[in-house]
Amino acid sequence: MPRRARELTPTQIKRLRHPGGERPVKVSVGGISGLMLQIRPSGAKSWVFRGRFGEWQSVRKPDGSQTRARKKRELGLGPYPDVLPGEAREKARHLRTKLEQGIDPLAEKKEAQTKLLMAARKRRTFKQAFDEYAETKATEFNGEKYRKQWVSLAERHAIPSLGDLLVQDIDLANVLFVLKPIWETKNPTATKLRQIVEGTLDFSTVHGYRTGENPARWQGNLSVVLGSPTKVSKEQNYPAVQVSLVPSRARVLRHHRTTFWSRLMLVRPTTCCSIRGAVSGASR
Incomplete structure (x- = not known):
């Protein structure tokens, strides 16, 4: 002993x-x-x-015994x-x-x-998780302009409501609170916003910040409580300018010398030729 x-x-x-x-x-x-x-x-x-x-x-000593x-x-x-x-x-x-x-x-x-x-x-807030997610996504954009637009969209619509919430605590009610006000009136924006929220929460799950289902998932989740984007969003073309008003509108544009005017002058000959061709063809 x-x-x-x-x-x-x-x-x-x-x-x-x-x-x-x-x-x-x-x-x-x-x-x-x-x-x-x-x-x-x-x-x-x-x-x-x-x-x-x-x-x-049983262990071996340094001497081999x-x-x-x-x-x-x-x-x-x-x-x-x-x-x-x-x-x-x-x-x-x-x-x-x-x-x-x-x-x-x-x-x-x-x-x-x-x-x-x-x-x-699991104490990560949505704002903290989004900042990390945005950093990993930075190289996927075609330019700094599009990255800023993407971040700005989240900062305008998601961060004010979800920013201080823990990602672990965000549920379907929180997501709907963000999306519903603009889902029918600004559906393209709301659709992009939903993708951002979903991506942030998926990012959080992968990094261990939260567990469970993603409340921003569309299939079998939000698709049940929100209208389909293809049916909610009805794109409408701007009304055509009457032919009789074209000269006066052109004078206004020429006076301001806008970029649009310069581009219009480039395509005008082609447009006129197309119109004359169509009229000539119809008169034959």
Whole structure:
């Protein structure tokens, strides 16, 4: 049975010094098996707990011989003197109890950190998720102009209502609140907006910011509660200018010298020829 280390008093622990050299040293302070004070060449001190847990396993020694041992764990308990000897011994005693129960404190700590990370991920707001999504989509646009239009659409219609909501909490009611006011009056805009919201929520799901169905999905979801875009959106052409009004309208355009006027002058000969050809053909 290994010899138990003598329990050092707080004063004795305070007086411990590094013996020299380039490597840290560990000094057993007693009171609880496995508790040590690590001293670095710089003089910095910190608490370390070393213990074993789990089933006995066959392991190979450096010299090639076989022996039986359990898994070893070495865990930091904090710096000295921020963590005093009494507190360090209490922490070590708690860890030793876990090891005796077959619980790996390191694995338990990693699991807790993972849960905290997942919880933090699910604290993403729609605005935060959209900004990340927009950054990944930036290279897909044909130019900066179209990218700005795409972002502006979301900022005008989606961000004011959804921006501060957690993506995990966004549901069908939230999506309808954004889309319904413009679904029938500005359906092309609403359709693009729905695609942006759907893409942002899909992006959030892939990155672990939310779970569950996408409330902005069209097929079998919004298609049930909103009218079909092809039926809601009825495109209407602008009425044609009466032939008798063409000269007066042309004079107005020529006076302003707009880009449209310049383009009209380029296509006018072709248009006139087409009209004359059509009239001539009809008169034959």
